[in-house]
Amino acid sequence: MKKRKVSKKEQERIDKILQAFNREYGLEYRCFLNYETPWQLLFATILSAQCTDERVNIVTKDLFQKYKSIEDFAQADQLELERDIHSTGFFKNKAKNIIECAKRLLYEYNGEVPKDINELVSLAGVGRKTANVIRGNIYKEPSIVVDTHVKRISQRLGLTKEEDPVKIEFELMYKLPREQWILYNIQVITFGRSICTARSPKCTECFLREYCKYYINHQK
DNA sequence: CTCCCGATAT
């Protein structure tokens, strides 16, 4: 990312956007994936790659009834686990990763989900997005989760021009106040599912249109 | 860069 300082005018625009998000969606933290324990959130998040959280929640409801512990996943038959998570897509990779991940949690982390970003990312099937979901939800560590919604909407709003999710993550950390990081993520996903959708965003009914670069550039 | 991949909306 560019180290250039954010102009005062741009900083005011960003503040307006954040205020509008807070006004519209409130300050409440919530998780889009259902879970009871940290390791359940970890596996649910691995399953959520390129899959709706609604679908993941349907699958994990039965999955966590059947596999009640990390040990159950570590000892799981891979083909059977593939069938159990089939509808989330990428089921071969995900089943393999979850089993390998479960083993490492047991053998290297004493059955605990690590907090450190580098340790999290070293786990099978865990990238920065999954790692930051864990850090934000389990450890309340300020973190920005760059998923498909955060990427698309940050670009449309004009908060970044980058394509690389890691660059976007660092640019947003630089531009947004630390106490808003987790909230921004929650609000943007809510926003992205209802108004600022990937296909044909509902700009005419959008509460951010006066601050949005995308809206301005798509006005005739 | 490519591959992994089913379910749903458009």
Add this chain to the structure above:
DNA sequence: ATATCAGGAG
């Protein structure tokens, strides 16, 4: 038919 979904790895 095609785009999209709380991406990650080789």
